[in-house]
Amino acid sequence: MPPPPVEIKGEMEYKVERILSKRKRYGKVEYLVQWKGYTAEEDTWEKEGNLGNAREAVEEYEREYEKTARRIREEEDRAYSRSELPGRYTAKALYGWDDGKFEREYLKKLERNWNK
Numbered sequence: 009m010p011p012p013p014v015e016i017k018g019e020m021e022y023k024v025e026r027i028l029s030k031r032k033r034y035g036k037v038e039y040l041v042q043w044k045g046y047t048a049e050e051d052t053w054e055k056e057g058n059l060g061n062a063r064e065a066v067e068e069y070e071r072e073y074e075k076t077a078r079r080i081r082e083e084e085d086r087a088y089s090r091s092e093l094p095g096r097y098t099a100k101a102l103y104g105w106d107d108g109k110f111e112r113e114y115l116k117k118l119e120r121n122w123n124k
Contacts, residue, residue, distance in 0.1 A: 038056070
């Protein structure tokens, strides 16, 4: 049985277990809230303004979100480092361009994109 709401500043409110996700809808930020004592089916999207008494949960989510985003950016940067990009001859082998029918200009553009 889920817990009843608690009274905070004269209003009945439910306790937030944690924030699961974030989205922007109609130009406003909303958070997917997991409510304490409730199942996943009862998670709801709440506007940022509705979570005034759950600032700690929102701030914790934002810290974790930023750490994860930073880690992903760093992994992507490492994955596409210049030394790992294929050169002209590797590209020819990978894409079957060894028959001499590809346009030199296209290959130059491809190399420029790889070097960015």
